[in-house]
Amino acid sequence: MKVLLNGGVAKRGMELLSERFGDRLSLRQMSDGTAPEDPIRDLAWAQVMISVNYDADFAPAPNLKLLQIPASGLDAIDLASVPLQAAVCNVYEHEIAIAEYTFNGMLEWVVGLARRNAAFKGGDWTGTPSLAGQTRGELAGMTVGCLGYGNIGRAVARRALAFDMKVIALTQNPRPLDPEPNFMGGYGDLGDMLCEVDFLVICCPLTETTRGMIGGPELAQMKDSAVVINVARGHIADEDDLFGALSKGVIGGAVLDTWYQYPSPDNLAIRPSRHPYHDLDNVLMTPHISGWSEGQQLRRWAKTGDNIEALMTGRDLINLIRPAQP
Secondary structure (H helix, E strand, O other): EEEEEEOOOOHHHHHHHHHHHHHHEEEOOOOOOOOHHHHHHHHOOOEEOOOOOEEOOOHHHHHHHHOOOOOOOOOOOOOHOOOOOEEEOOOOHHHHHHHHHHHHHHHHHOOOHHHHHHHHHOOOOOOOOHHHHOOOOOOOOOOOEOOOOOOHHHHHHHHHHOOOEEEEOOOOOOOOOOOOEEEOHHHHHHHHHHOOOOOEEEEEOOOOOOOOOOHHHHHHHOOOOEEEEOOOOOOHHHHHHHHHHHOOOOEEEEEEOOOOOOOOOOOOOOOOOOHHHHHHOEEOOOOOOOOOHHHHHHHHEEEEEEHHHHHOOOOOOOOOEEEEOO
């Protein structure tokens, strides 16, 4: 089976797939395009392509049987451009890492271990009961709202319920899901949820419905102490409105891992937004790493390998987005 790997995932994939399959697979990393004929040659060769992007600019792939997306998002996949004879599948396996990241953000907000450690090492005894310091809050009893209740939302909810938090979950298709939140609703219930939550966790897919879903009017409905945690896609929260709400104190703060601008090989120093989020004291920000754990990588490549194995042996593919068409 001829497997073509594209993009930043290629190096790890070459390593792990080679370990699993040995000479049962012929592995190739897609050329960088410096020679125009190379990508054409690569795509004509491939029976399986592993890539987070696929669009009309790609050369024909007449032998492609499977486009395996080594991630969950379809933002950069133009399904209409993928050859009809190829099945399209994705993988998840990031929910553990993202839920842990989300809780790290919430605990840092309430407990503040990192900032207290830095201050105390500098001689600051603020908060100690020895000097009748101000008490801090507890996550227990607080309300977390999950905008989206797929794998990530449910992983966050399991941990929140274990912390004795109240969980409100909204999803495009409300239905019984495990764990059962304290309230389950649809996107139409967004206004009712926003006024209750202490933490709003954005963990839904970016679609035309969800793009800009959290804007000025929505942020104005939230408590002035509430915190937005975005581990989905930056554009679900309006870039301008979120910065305005944070800089003016409309909400208490944000933990942001997903952004509006990303680096490219020829522009590594790009800021993640046209606004200076990095200047705001009430923002914790990271470079889209919430799901990037070693466990996630091992699980994802195991599932990717399972789909290659299924293709080789005629078994059913998992996480099938679009079946192959004759």
